[in-house]
Amino acid sequence: MRTAVLVEPTEFELQDRERPTPGPDDVLVAIRDVGICGSDIHYYEHGRIGDYVVEEPLVLGHESAGEVVEVGENVSGLEAGDRVALEPGVPCRRCGHCKRGEYHLCESVEFMATPPHDGAFAEYVSWPADFAYRLPETVSTVEGALCEPLSVGLHAAQRGNVGTGDTVLVTGAGPIGLTVAEAVRAAGATDVLITDVVPEKLAFARERGVDRAIDVRETDLATAVDEYTDGVGADVVVEASGAEPSIRSTLEGVRRGGTVVLVGLSEEAEVPFDVLEVIDNEIDVHGSFRYANTYPAAIDLLADGVVDVEGMVDFRSSLEDVDDAFDRAMEPTVIKGMISLDDA
Ligand SMILES: NC(=O)c1ccc[n+]([C@@H]2O[C@H](COP(=O)([O-])OP(=O)(O)OC[C@H]3O[C@@H](n4cnc5c(N)ncnc54)[C@H](O)[C@@H]3O)[C@@H](O)[C@H]2O)c1
Ligand SMILES: C[C@@H](O)[C@H](N)C(=O)O
Structure with a gap:
């Protein structure tokens, strides 16, 4: 063969x-x-x-x-x-x-x-x-x-406990960020914001229906999220770029009491993270690694046309x-x- x-x-x-x-x-x-x-x-x-x-x-x-x-x-x-x-x-x-x-x-x-x-x-x-x-x-x-990258997205949404009416910020609009966006919508998120540094990726995400696509080279993330959420912040932030500045910026986008899910793999094992912010704002920080038991759901969501x-x-x-x-x-x-x- x-x-x-x-x-x-x-x-x-x-x-x-x-x-x-x-x-x-x-x-x-x-x-x-x-x-x-x-x-x-x-x-x-x-x-x-x-x-x-x-x-x-x-x-x-x-x-x-x-x-x-x-x-x-x-x-x-x-x-x-x-x-x-x-x-x-x-x-x-x-x-x-x-x-x-x-x-x-x-x-x-x-x-x-x-x-x-x-x-x-x-x-x-x-x-x-x-x-x-x-x-x-x-x-x-x-x-x-x-179904494989979609499973990564579904697992991340589960790790973030994304629910009906949530506002979710996804950082990185590559295939994983896009499947996360699909998965959080399927989980009931009503507002999905996405970031990237490549205009074509942002334009594509916009075409796929994200509510706000933010070019973080030009726009301050905290300001953009504050504007969209009336100063509250996103309920859940899913980091899907692996870029160090983006990993650090997750704390700027999440609301007090919200959840950060780390999916993107940084080139560096150690990324500075403001633990006082995490404690003071009671942020839940979750790692998300691959997936388990997601394929049946991925196939059903595709068959029902819920995700693309x-x-x-x-x-x-x-x-x-x-x-x-x-x-x-x-x-x-x-x-x-x-x-x-x-x-x-
Ligand atoms: N945890 C897991 O189980 C798992 C599984 C698969 C992939 N990953 C990781 O997830 C990440 C994303 O995977 P992918 O295949 O979509 O990668 P990708 O490289 O195709 O996409 C990453 C995107 O992030 C964008 N980006 C770069 N710098 C940025 C910044 N500062 N802010 C916002 N966006 C930025 C890039 O332009 C690109 O569009 C990678 O790090 C990958 O290794 C993790
Ligand atoms: C999960 C999968 O997509 C990833 N590339 C890995 O090898 O872990």
């Missing part, structure tokens, strides 16, 4: 690999669509993300969906021909975190395209059936693949053009590129 393998930073090689054989609890999936995520780009450019280092050739891609072509003997509920979204992180299912349902915190999670685990830029992937979710007819495999992810896609490219696709995906105005494979 065809695979695109990262052999060195900035160097993909198209390799012919043996088609995997599904184990008894697995499904073999002919991959149709795979999103290019910021972490794929980071591995492509730098060969590492923090302690995760690409030491052996690695198949990238963890936002994927495709068609089941074979099922293992223990699998029920899925059959050949079903289209599925693949949840990319598979936990041990036995530890305390798994048993509590917070399986994304399992220390033994094997996550696609995170060294040493291969991802989905491949014709076929064999995957545990309980992490493969059937797509209804009305949900495309592009949408199925983008397909509109974020700027281009679809082929496995053979993966180098060109990554070059395009790195352009600052591009939101989402996809690698799409022919029908298997």
